[in-house]
Amino acid sequence: MYIDGEFLGTGTLASREVHDPGTGRVVGALPLAGPGEIDQAIAAAHRAFLVWRRESPLVRSDILRRAAGLIRARASEIGRNITIDQGKPLHEAVGEVVSSAEYLEWHAEEGRRIYGRVVPARSPDVQQTVLREPIGVCAAFSPWNFPFSQALHKVAAALASGCTLVLKGPEESPSAIVALAQAFHDAGLPPGCLNIVWGVPSEVSAQLIASPLVRKVSFTGSVPVGKHLASLAAAQMKRMTMELGGHAPVIVCDDADIDRAAAMLAAYKFRNAGQVCVSPTRFFVQRGAYVQFVDRFVAAVKGIRVGYGLDAGTMMGPLANERRVATIDALVQDAAANGAEIAVGGRALSGDGCYFEPTIVLAPTSEARLMNEEPFGPLVGILPFDDLDAALAEANRLPFGLASYAFTTSTRNAHRISRELEAGMVNINHFGMAPAEIPFGGIKDSGFGSEGGTETFDGYLVTKLITQLN
Known part of the structure; x- marks a missing residue:
């Protein structure tokens, strides 16, 4: 002290x-x-x-x-x-x-x-x-x-x-x-x-x-x-x-640079093993780009090397404690029991330490715990959407309002999303919340x-x- x-x-x-x-x-x-x-x-x-x-x-x-x-x-x-x-x-x-x-x-x-x-x-x-x-x-x-x-x-x-x-x-x-x-x-x-x-x-x-x-x-x-x-x-x-806490939504429109969005989100989502209050967790991808985005995102996540933080080449370390491992495992099992597909990961790693695989869940239902509770770990759910109204409604459905993200090349979409997302911080086409000169906070x-x-x-x-x- x-x-x-x-x-x-x-x-x-x-x-x-x-x-x-x-x-x-x-x-x-x-x-x-x-x-x-x-x-x-x-x-x-x-x-x-x-x-x-x-x-x-x-x-x-x-x-x-x-x-x-x-x-x-x-x-x-x-x-x-x-x-x-x-x-x-x-x-x-x-x-x-x-x-x-x-x-x-x-x-x-x-x-x-x-x-x-x-x-x-x-x-x-x-x-x-x-x-x-x-x-x-x-x-x-x-x-x-x-x-x-x-x-x-x-x-x-x-x-x-x-x-x-x-x-x-x-x-x-x-x-x-x-x-x-x-x-x-x-x-x-x-x-x-x-x-x-x-x-x-x-x-x-x-x-x-x-x-x-x-x-x-x-x-x-x-x-x-x-x-x-x-x-x-x-x-x-x-x-x-x-x-x-937050439960940050991501809206990916079909006019976005899909390859760039997938690569950026894979790196950003799993930093600090997803134990970040502004970590993107609920992905809503427009149907026309859904298959391409999932393919690119899955490929990028499979390349994440999990290991001890002091080892050279480690890209994602352990969770903070065994309680976090049990929580993530319970969220994955709940999503699977409700019909979601586990595209990548889904398991705790054996051996010493509190490690869990980077995990992608496809098409979880709105009743799944993952889509309602902040996971605070290396877990993401991805859903397709057809209409931007529906994506915005789902993004705003929860009582959280910290960070949010969107990827689009349309000025009209960007303006609408920035105005209608209920969050203290809206990031469009990049992640820009870190500088000291800008406010950080939620609603x-x-x-x-x-x-x-x-x-x-x-x-x-x-x-x-x-x-x-x-």
């Missing part, structure tokens, strides 16, 4: 084992916070906020930039450890770290541009000023699938806006969070501005959210957990950013609020009107 500028090991604290999902072996032990340690972290964050909120934006920017430089220099080591405790292939893990450094640099600059405004008054004797001020101590909860980048998104926005935070990262893949804390520590971040705790998730979240010193909650994770935390925060009238059950873009600061700032009679 990292509390008030000090790193705390297991010592006399309770602990839990950390496993390598690619081999099943134990790779470390993680200290777990009790109520006392959580209270210490909150108090430290509050003390630090009273100073950090008044710190010059230039000083805050310099510290964020120094941390970004350290992250770049340490990317290979951090990425290797992510592969060991999370499972993704090494090139994906290192790429996650490097892109996070760029994200931090962008926030370092934009944090210098948080402006208020002067509003002309109706009387010459009145001066009206609108300020945007940091909200206070933030409680942040980040997921295991992108342990470095998802945590850093919250840290960057909070610190750049003048807030401090207590972060509970993922107990399954903690090495990235420790490395993040070390980078900020070495960059000269004042004690208490960033605090890291681990523990029983439900107990940690309840205590953090209930604290009157915590004024903002940021969560990335599943819809059920997000709704529970949102209810706790709403009872305390606390600001929230909720980036929850409906997929949450609210954005990370990235100028919108990233909205959840961390309060608006204050000052009206003064001279």
Whole structure:
């Protein structure tokens, strides 16, 4: 843990084992916070906020930039450890770290541009000023699938806006969070501005959210957990950013570049073994292109090499744990029982580790669990459609609304799809949601609020009107 500028090991604290999902072996032990340690972290964050909120934006920017430089220099080591405790292939893990450094640099600059405004008054004797001020101590909860980048998104926005935070990262893949804390520590971040705790998730979240010193909650994770935390925060009238799960639809029109679409989707779908909240999962392909697309997509997926993330040539690593393997297997069996065809894969791999084959299911029914529940794994369902109205209706049928995708060369189709898809992010003919300068977030059950873009600061700032009679 990292509390008030000090790193705390297991010592006399309770602990839990950390496993390598690619081999099943134990790779470390993680200290777990009790109520006392959580209270210490909150108090430290509050003390630090009273100073950090008044710190010059230039000083805050310099510290964020120094941390970004350290992250770049340490990317290979951090990425290797992510592969060991999370499972993704090494090139994906290192790429996650490097892109996070760029994200931090962008926030370092934009944090210098948080402006208020002067509003002309109706009387010459009145001066009206609108300020945007940091909200206070933030409680942040980040997921295991992108342990470095998802945590850093919250840290960057909070610190750049003048807030401090207590972060509970993922107990399954903690090495990235420790490395993040070390980078900020070495960059000269004042004690208490960033605090890291681990523990029983439900107990940690309840205590953090209930604290009157915590004024903002940021969560990335599943819809059920997000709704529970949102209810706790709403009872305390606390600001929230909720980036929850998705079940991303893909619409492939028959006028699209079919070979290119199939190749791109095969690579994108199975990155991080499909354990991505924006992973394309429900494919709707216009009937005139259906056979060609399926042939190309199946061929591309058969070429994906599954293996240990540190092995050269590995294209897809293990799932996070055995529970994920059992979930994917149950979804495949349910689809097959309802008459769907398993075109590729469909089985867990034997031996050590939590591996499952990249799997394609053809023509699953709308009642199949796969078409209603986010699989969060290397599994995709493909259905033909005749009419764009029907494809849009099916794409929008579920309560999720995070990411969506479409492939078409028709400007008319592209415009209609972009307007009618119910999602916070619509990608047409490419995948363009990663840059720091654009907002990332969903609608409906997929949450609210954005990370990235100028919108990233909205959840961390309060608006204050000052009206003064001279």
